Amino acid sequence: MMKLKSKKFCRGSFKFGNGGGNNGNVKSGEKGVGNCNNISEIKWELRPGGMLVQRRETGSSVGEGMIIVRVSTVSQCHDISIGATSTFGELKMILSLATNLEPKEQRLLFKGKEREDDEYLHMVGVKDKDKVLLLQDPAIKEMKKLHRLASTTQHIPTTYHTISV
Secondary structure (H helix, E strand, O other): OOOOOOOOOOOOEEEEEOOOOOOOOOOOOOOOOOOOOOEEEEEEEEOOOOOEEEOOOOOOOOOOOEEEEEEEOOOOEEEEEEEOOOEHHHHHHHHHHHHOOOHHHEEEEEOOEEOOOOOEHHHHOOOOOOEEEEEEOHHHHHHHHHHHHHHHHHOOOOOOOOOOO
16 A cells, blocks of 8 residues: 655645746755745635635725726716716716716616616626716607707797786
8 A cells, every 4th residue: 555645735825836947846855836936825814604715905806996987978978986886876876967867868888788777887897997888868868859849839939919017
């Protein structure tokens, strides 16, 4: 029967890398992964449920902080600063101030699909400096046009004037 040597791993972190003088190969007398110039360290944390997971980097993790979303209309472009975990409905509220379009009149497209008001930006994949297309709802645009046409036809100029005494 053959006996195999067990390898020891450190508990707190692991180091891995590529490149360096030995091309990632460990010499027979060395312990660990060797001397590499490009070594990065993986940090682990123990969650309350007992699960061991890789620790996230704090300033650059997805869904934190503010992002800038570039919103393009047919003739204009707006850079909107909004929270990364906001919804498309909240983005529409901010855009209503910039474009004078009510949120119900707006249609937002991201990656070629129209997005609903309750969809979250970070869940769909909107990142900093991404482009979102803003279109006016064609049905409401047509209704506005008909309403304007109807309001102009009601005020027909006449030669009769009422005089109140």
